[in-house]
Amino acid sequence: QITLKESGPTLVKPTQTLTLTCTFSGFSLSTSGVGVGWIRQPPGKALEWLALIYWNDDKRYSPSLKSRLTITKDTSKNQVVLTMTNMDPVDTATYSCAHSPVADTLSHFDYWGQGTLVTVSS
Amino acid sequence: SYELTQPPSVSVSPGQTASITCSGDKLGNKYACWYQQKPGQSPVLVIYRDSKRPSGIPERFSGSNSGNTATLTISGTQAMDEADYYCQAWDSSTVVFGGGTKLTVL
Numbered sequence: 001q002i003t004l005k006e007s008g009p010t011l012v013k014p015t016q017t018l019t020l021t022c023t024f025s026g027f028s029l030s031t032s033g034v035g036v037g038w039i040r041q042p043p044g045k046a047l048e049w050l051a052l053i054y055w056n057d058d059k060r061y062s063p064s065l066k067s068r069l070t071i072t073k074d075t076s077k078n079q080v081v082l083t084m085t086n087m088d089p090v091d092t093a094t095y096s097c098a099h100s101p102v103a104d105t106l107s108h109f110d111y112w113g114q115g116t117l118v119t120v121s122s
Numbered sequence: 123s124y125e126l127t128q129p130p131s132v133s134v135s136p137g138q139t140a141s142i143t144c145s146g147d148k149l150g151n152k153y154a155c156w157y158q159q160k161p162g163q164s165p166v167l168v169i170y171r172d173s174k175r176p177s178g179i180p181e182r183f184s185g186s187n188s189g190n191t192a193t194l195t196i197s198g199t200q201a202m203d204e205a206d207y208y209c210q211a212w213d214s215s216t217v218v219f220g221g222g223t224k225l226t227v228l
Contacts, residue, residue, distance in 0.1 A: 046208065106153055107212050109165070109210075112164040
């Protein structure tokens with residue numbers, strides 16, 4: 001059974017760096033084709049993809065946020081970490097991680113974490 | 123950047139067929155998938171690779187993708203299908219989501 005859970009601060013101040021951890025079970029990020037992605041959703045708004053990391057350490061980023069994002073993995077701990085710099089109130093959103101069973105053009109997310117609400121406010 | 127366009131809302135009567143579209147340039151040349159999201163819940167994958175249903179998704183959910191439009195069809199729509207639906211595709215090594223469609227069953 002695949003599960004994912006996000007953890008990190010619920011409140012960050014403007015200009016600070018956000019660090020979120022996705023801890024998962026039921027699969028290995030060393031399995032060929034597998035990836036973990038981060039997606040966010042501002043309150044009442046649409047899903048927005050942020051980043052994706054694959055089993056082979058290949059990383060993909062949203063073009064509009066690429067300069068602010070870093071995604072890494074720790075295969076031994078079954079964790080994926082996302083950092084986002086220079087946080088702004090418009091970054092207030094629920095941040096979720098999700099499992100991708102296949103790479104690239106076939107990528108989709110078949111298991112999602114419950115998400116964590118991050119509020120950016122001074 | 124690549125964009126996927128969905129109608130903001132679709133209404134359907136119980137038992138009828140609901141169709142939700144997702145438009146993008148040459149979308150038919152890519153693979154599309156669909157997620158259902160109910161209030162306060164995480165998205166659930168209902169269609170992947172244009173028309174495949176994950177295990178546990180009812181047969182009334184189907185998908186197609188051709189030309190510039192992918193379509194999610196819900197046959198015999200039930201009240202429990204009322205939710206937001208998002209399409210997603212892959213373009214230029216990035217994931218793209220549509221803006222979402224609120225399906226109302228009334």
